[in-house]
Amino acid sequence: MYPKTVKEKNYDIPVAEPRRVPLWAKKALMQFFKWTPALAVGFLIMFPLWWIFVSSITPSGELFSKPIKYWPENPTLESYRYLIENADLLKKVWDTLLIVGLSILIGMVVSVLAAFSFARFKSRGLSLAVAFLLGSMLIPDVVTARPLYDFLRQVGLYDTYTGLIILYISSIIPFSILILQNFLNDIPASIEEAALIDGCGFFQSLFYVTLPILKPAIATVCIVNFILCLNNFFTPLFYSNGISVLSTAITQLPLRDNMYAVPWDLVSAMGFIIILPIIIFVSIFQRQIMEGIMSGGVKG
Amino acid sequence: MYASKRYLIIAWLFVLPALLIRFFTTVYPIFETFRVSFFNVNLLRGINEFVGFQNYINIFQDPKMITSIKFTVIFVVGSMIGHIVLGVGLAVILNVKMAGQKVLRTIVLLPWAMPMVVIAIASKWAFNNDYGIVNDFIRWFNPGFNLDWLVHTETAWLAVIAVDLWKDVPFFAILVLAGLQFISTDMYEAAKIDGAGPIQTFFKITLPLISKNILILSIFFTMWRLTSFDIVYAMTSGGPGEDTALIAYRITTEAFTNLNTGYAASIAIVLFIVMAILSGLSMYGAKKVNY
Numbered sequence: 001m002y003p004k005t006v007k008e009k010n011y012d013i014p015v016a017e018p019r020r021v022p023l024w025a026k027k028a029l030m031q032f033f034k035w036t037p038a039l040a041v042g043f044l045i046m047f048p049l050w051w052i053f054v055s056s057i058t059p060s061g062e063l064f065s066k067p068i069k070y071w072p073e074n075p076t077l078e079s080y081r082y083l084i085e086n087a088d089l090l091k092k093v094w095d096t097l098l099i100v101g102l103s104i105l106i107g108m109v110v111s112v113l114a115a116f117s118f119a120r121f122k123s124r125g126l127s128l129a130v131a132f133l134l135g136s137m138l139i140p141d142v143v144t145a146r147p148l149y150d151f152l153r154q155v156g157l158y159d160t161y162t163g164l165i166i167l168y169i170s171s172i173i174p175f176s177i178l179i180l181q182n183f184l185n186d187i188p189a190s191i192e193e194a195a196l197i198d199g200c201g202f203f204q205s206l207f208y209v210t211l212p213i214l215k216p217a218i219a220t221v222c223i224v225n226f227i228l229c230l231n232n233f234f235t236p237l238f239y240s241n242g243i244s245v246l247s248t249a250i251t252q253l254p255l256r257d258n259m260y261a262v263p264w265d266l267v268s269a270m271g272f273i274i275i276l277p278i279i280i281f282v283s284i285f286q287r288q289i290m291e292g293i294m295s296g297g298v299k300g
Numbered sequence: 301m302y303a304s305k306r307y308l309i310i311a312w313l314f315v316l317p318a319l320l321i322r323f324f325t326t327v328y329p330i331f332e333t334f335r336v337s338f339f340n341v342n343l344l345r346g347i348n349e350f351v352g353f354q355n356y357i358n359i360f361q362d363p364k365m366i367t368s369i370k371f372t373v374i375f376v377v378g379s380m381i382g383h384i385v386l387g388v389g390l391a392v393i394l395n396v397k398m399a400g401q402k403v404l405r406t407i408v409l410l411p412w413a414m415p416m417v418v419i420a421i422a423s424k425w426a427f428n429n430d431y432g433i434v435n436d437f438i439r440w441f442n443p444g445f446n447l448d449w450l451v452h453t454e455t456a457w458l459a460v461i462a463v464d465l466w467k468d469v470p471f472f473a474i475l476v477l478a479g480l481q482f483i484s485t486d487m488y489e490a491a492k493i494d495g496a497g498p499i500q501t502f503f504k505i506t507l508p509l510i511s512k513n514i515l516i517l518s519i520f521f522t523m524w525r526l527t528s529f530d531i532v533y534a535m536t537s538g539g540p541g542e543d544t545a546l547i548a549y550r551i552t553t554e555a556f557t558n559l560n561t562g563y564a565a566s567i568a569i570v571l572f573i574v575m576a577i578l579s580g581l582s583m584y585g586a587k588k589v590n591y
Binding site: 125177237271 | 398433439552
């Protein structure tokens with residue numbers, strides 16, 4: 001803090017205040033106020049996750065103990081084994097990766113092409129198309145659920161990989177186009193024009209000039225889309241039945257001899273299978289995810 | 301360079317897939333919802349007849365709907381107050397320069413990155429009286445504590461809101477943080493020289509500068525709360541009774557379980573109109589706010 005001044009005969013004379021609190025104590029207090037909230041937040045978020053993990057490796061009989069044991073005494077992978085053998089876990093993991101992977105890939109192609117057009121070409125029709133895409137973001141899932149379900153049945157896309165992938169793509173393209181278009185707006189079109197003048201074909205210039213510049217934006221969008229697709233619950237719940245991805249699988253676990261409605265041993269194991277890759281993924285891509293979130297309204 | 305007619309055709313070809321997908325998955329179904337909302341469709345009894353506004357009138361006479369509307373309002377208002385207060389607080393914590401900042405930001409991203417179903421279904425267990433983590437935690441301080449959260453209406457409301465806050469406040473905070481980072485450090489230095497304390501600085505400088513940002517975020521978060529579905533689907537299944545059935549949950553129950561598709565459509569249309577009006581008004585309001 002700056003020393004207080006005393007007005008005396010038109011001179012400003014700095015007066016040192018007597019230091020009641022020693023400097024080291026003040027510093028320690030500062031550190032305390034910095035770290036306590038941070039640790040509290042970390043605890044509030046990580047502790048429930050730790051509890052899910054511990055529950056998943058605790059033998060199911062020991063889960064019914066009071067108070068809860070936060071350190072497993074007899075750790076076991078029994079619940080995981082049960083899931084693999086009885087709940088078709090590996091197939092679900094594969095289905096999830098297939099659907100999410102293809103959705104991101106195709107969705108990215110569709111989004112890059114659209115964003116490129118919106119950023120580079122101007123016409124009244126195209127402006128309308130942008131407005132249409134942004135407007136369609138305002139239509140919530142629940143409002144369209146039943147007619148969409150009936151429509152998918154009519155055209156034979158209900159409970160098919162194709163149908164799910166189309167719906168997943170639909171859920172990610174508005175946001176992806178928005179981000180990519182913003183990014184493209186910042187790149188001068190003159191780079192591409194130079195390439196065209198130098199004898200590049202249109203598609204050559206798109207592939208060899210524009211795409212490489214877009215790479216970081218594409219990476220960011222892919223990373224965020226991966227999480228959004230993985231977390232999508234509404235789509236697989238209502239538009240598929242036989243095909244089960246991880247997010248819906250957790251609500252349809254087989255009941256082992258368990259008097260409670262929620263087979264917690266299996267739910268926690270399934271939950272941790274979903275959570276662990278996310279923790280690793282977020283730790284690796286923290287920076288890109290932050291950028292992606294901050295540069296456009298991503299639905300949580 | 302790109303102005304010629306030939307390129308415009310390419311442009312439309314590039315845009316077409318995105319437009320088609322969005323048309324068939326959002327625009328066509330919402331028109332269909334609108335149309336069906338004027339019909340009495342009951343797939344179980346094989347009825348399909350035009351009834352005009354009857355479905356809309358029924359909404360406000362259906363006690364289940366009244367309960368749903370009541371809880372939806374409580375949920376949205378309660379959760380949004382929590383989001384703003386806790387979210388701004390957390391954003392300030394995240395903005396403090398300290399050693400573990402990167403780790404803390406990674407941790408804070410986790411709830412956002414996880415599926416709501418997983419959290420909601422774990423919460424069902426977490427709020428269990430005997431074996432849940434919530435009561436276990438409370439018993440560290442108050443050993444005799446006993447409460448079955450999801451069995452009583454008011455505590456079930458609280459639990460649902462608490463879980464929603466746990467999941468989405470970190471996300472809200474990160475978006476507020478984006479606004480905080482735009483405030484130049486000169487402002488804070490000037491305030492410091494003028495003798496402002498940290499609390500004064502927060503209320504006189506930080507808060508006014510991010511208030512517009514918070515307002516716009518709140519619009520989006522309110523819209524998402526209005527259509528929340530996963531949380532009650534996995535956590536309470538609308539219970540106890542129908543007391544935590546959010547409107548979105550009510551719509552899907554009517555549409556997919558009770559097979560009253562006409563009635564479900566009319567609720568959906570009302571919800572959509574309310575959302576459109578709310579977001580329109582608040583966008584207009586946000587434009588008026590200027591700092």
